Amino acid sequence: MTLYGYAGKILHLDLTNRRVAEVGTEKYRSWGGGHGLGAALFWDFCRDKTITDGRHPANVCIIATSPLNGTPVPSGGGRCEVLGVGVGMYPISWFTRSGFGGRFSTMLKHAGWDAIVIEGKASSPVWVDIRNEQVEIRDASGLWGQDTWATQLAIRESMGAPNGVENGWWDLNASAAEALDPARDQGRTTQKPAILTIGPAGENQTAAGSLLHDAGNGAGQGGFGAVWGSKNLKAISVIGTGEIPVADAKALLRARHVTQQKYVTPITQPDFAAWSKIGNVPSPLFMNPPPTDQRRPQACQGCIAGCRARFAVGYGNESTCQETAWYLPAVRRVAKSAKELAEINLRAADVVQKYGHNSFLFQTGLHWLEHLHEEGILGPGKAIHSELPWEEYGTLEFAEKLIHALSHRQDIGADLADGWVQAAYKWGREEDLRTGHMQFSYWGMPEHGYDPRAELEWGYGSILGDRDCNEHCFNIIFTNVTAAFAFAKPMRLEAQELVGIIAGKLSPYAKDRPEVLDFGDANMYSEDVAQLVRWHRHYTRFYKQSALFCDLRWPDFYNTNTPDQRGATASDDAGEHVFWNAVTGDGITFEEGIERGRRIWNLDNAIWTLQGRHRDMVHFAPYIYETPFEKGELFPFYMWPCRDEDGLWRYTDLMGRTLDKQKFEEFKTTFYRLEGWDVESGWPTRTLLAGLGLAEVADALEKAGRLGKEGP
């Protein structure tokens, strides 16, 4: 029977014994792909689910694709999911996730693999060479110590030039006879191998170690570079020539065509101020303008967005979003012109990419380090001794020295390597988590650009999960509305209309319940908001992290390109489930996708429970409860649709508030009750798990003495 959308096999790498094995995908079919597939594989392959440091030899790292990878699903074909126990989180490094884009996931499927299970630890550095079904574990001693870019170049070189150099293609056929077999697609490709690798930050097992693919596709959060470093795994290279079977190609192309015709900003009449996600004008995503307009877009495979770029100047290539701004505030201290600012800033992006260092830690962490230095706490001979040249802060030379030290556990990097909040405690700076000088709000991770005290689904979703959720589903409400206020322009959608359109798509828990989006003071701890957070957790676990629809383009709730201003999400013509069904032939409803997400989310929670999770540890850093952002400090307002005292919807400024710790505890109880978890512990119950077809998970929790009590 054809597994539409799947390659049909999972690659099991036993690094300890340097053995390669094959696992059938069919057993895991019900988990979809990506996170669901990876969590199920972790459950089966990780023998000790109580470990709380990803560098433990028992940890299992999963690289998982989706059925959509390699297909023309718009902004849904190029992402890849990474799972396993993380590194450097606080107080516990959870079973967690990360993801990256580019070409790796599609190439892996073309090679015939849906996922990779990485188990054990090699006795010396290795890299894995995948050429279709042929998989070799090779010596990486010559690669160890090299940066991520040099590693990829060295691997390509070691693989030799493609056969038939004059034609520029790889011939992966084992024999001439095989090459003539039309069913094997001739085994040839003009593509270069897709390589995922670690740099020095991962080799030295620092919490900032990330995985990097090509120039700038990184999996940063979770410290998976350190996980690979602990396993002596330097890189995985894959090149494949196979095909991906699709259940209904006509339906797939029809839905893509509808997306283009109905939802996407028309290229002949572009609306640069459209309120949409899938329908926005394709454009690169820099945090600061690059030093040149001479660039071309670069996208993950199959994507219509092109959020990255390659520049004529030769630096900053393929970096996007946060890494293009990690050093920006520092550069302003020294730059004398916009050009200089842009150049240092983008060259600093290259630095973190080459070291395989997660730049997101600097989102708030760099301000903290500067604060410590400027207050005379950090520096040569200071309470926190550092011989880094802090007087050069803001220069490219300092950025390189800082990243080198942090990637090699040198200087302050020796303490930061095991987690930044851990370092704060070691340095006696826990007060900084109270005052807000150190804004690491949840699980030892920096606050994102969305204030958890204002934008509740982000903050609540992160602390009720395992990491900074980094799911941009709802916050274009804030950015669109706030920008309109900033320009003093008329609203394209009034508050009541906006929440009505969104709520129409929040099936099943919150369908046509606009009150779930009311983040006003009177409603911020309500069951309404708990239902929204549930929907968000379940939606993202399936559609975003398992089906691997891109976070930057999905969901599309409202869309001012369409006559009724309703977006593509959950629609019958180009909704997420429409694409899923066209590829897999599953025939699920949108709501059944959400239900799949609920099952995956609950397996995650079961693993966290085995790791030692309890509701008592589910709380934000103290500053979230104690220190309001002063009104208008970073922007004049934080607009969101809320109901006023008369029940009328208005755009309301949510800037400048704190969370009430006791009321948030009550919110947790509500959330746990709705999820069917034990409200005293947050642990899943047997009834819940059995209902999700996870009775064996309930057995494991019971055996560990961590099965939740049944509710009334």
Place this chain on the structure above:
Amino acid sequence: MNATTAPMDAETARRILARLPHAQRFPVGRLVPPVGLLQSSIRSLGELELALRPEPRSLAGLNLQRLAAWIETDVGDPAAAAGVRDVTEASGSYVEACRAIYELIRDRVAAARRVTGT
């Protein structure tokens, strides 16, 4: 007389280009969809110019009312502070005010560099 035409002596120019101590930094943000609000701070008018520089996909974030007081008291440039107050009051929107202040500060910093020859 306004911020552009106000005479600039060497001492004023030095203050405009000097970097203030950390304790006197001024918080600024930047609204960058889809990342959200990026936080940072500035410690000189030169940094303010770079922070306010117009960019097609993001907006500078700062408290305009407090900005004038900071420029007057901490930086020590009453003429620029008065200019900031004037353009803030005259602007039809927050973004319009930011753009006007950017031009004012850009000119002010350029004048200071001419005076100091840096």
